[in-house]
Amino acid sequence: MSLLFVNACMRENSRTERLARMVLQGRMQNAVQDVVELRISDLDMRPLDQELLAAYSASVSQAKYDHPMFAYAKQFAEANSILIAAPFWNFSIPAKLHDYLELVCSQGITFDVDSSGAYVSLCKAKSLVFVCTSGGVIGEATDDHAFGYVRTLARQFWHISQVECVMAQGLDAPGANVEALLEAASRA
Numbered sequence: 001m002s003l004l005f006v007n008a009c010m011r012e013n014s015r016t017e018r019l020a021r022m023v024l025q026g027r028m029q030n031a032v033q034d035v036v037e038l039r040i041s042d043l044d045m046r047p048l049d050q051e052l053l054a055a056y057s058a059s060v061s062q063a064k065y066d067h068p069m070f071a072y073a074k075q076f077a078e079a080n081s082i083l084i085a086a087p088f089w090n091f092s093i094p095a096k097l098h099d100y101l102e103l104v105c106s107q108g109i110t111f112d113v114d115s116s117g118a119y120v121s122l123c124k125a126k127s128l129v130f131v132c133t134s135g136g137v138i139g140e141a142t143d144d145h146a147f148g149y150v151r152t153l154a155r156q157f158w159h160i161s162q163v164e165c166v167m168a169q170g171l172d173a174p175g176a177n178v179e180a181l182l183e184a185a186s187r188a
């Protein structure tokens with residue numbers, strides 16, 4: 001698989017999705033011949049609860065990954081590049097994208113831990129782009145729970161060397177020129 005497009009846009013006519021498609025057709029056009037799109041909103045996904053965590057832990061300790069919960073991690077590990085698109089929600093990402101990333105972070109599939117305790121990547125991807133839009137303008141003093149979270153996973157677990165954020169802010173401000181903001185973000 002060449003490029004995995006993790007589409008966590010939840011709204012019809014999502015501006016984030018529009019920005020993501022501009023990025024795909026612009027700077028990522030060399031990779032778009034082979035794009036697999038995963039619509040997070042459509043996934044019938046169960047986050048790790050007591051029962052599923054027990055199954056997860058048993059699978060990891062036996063290195064047996066046939067449970068369906070591991071399908072997302074297996075797909076992610078095989079991608080050559082990753083595009084994640086998500087709206088900025090409550091200073092973070094939509095909960096369903098968090099659920100998905102929790103399953104992607106399956107030890108033994110997308111990363112492992114060596115005998116010294118260091119993380120070892122099991123992912124093929126060398127680049128990850130995170131596309132986001134926000135209603136307001138996010139101040140410097142705000143902790144970054146959106147791109148910052150994704151970037152930490154990408155660097156620490158998956159050792160992805162090229163991690164980039166494309167973000168358009170202030171889309172819900174009165175009188176905002178949404179098209180111009182998206183256009184500028186896609187070219188930045």
Ligand SMILES: Cc1cc2nc3c(=O)[nH]c(=O)nc-3n(C[C@H](O)[C@H](O)[C@H](O)COP(=O)(O)O)c2cc1C
Pocket residue numbers: 009010011013014015016017086087088089090091092133134135136137138171172
């Ligand atoms: C549930 C929810 C939470 C939001 N939280 C924030 C927020 O914390 N900060 C902000 O600036 N905008 C927030 N917004 C506004 C969205 O980030 C903004 O409208 C964004 O452009 C939506 O993207 P979309 O058009 O792809 O759905 C929120 C919107 C929703 C629906």
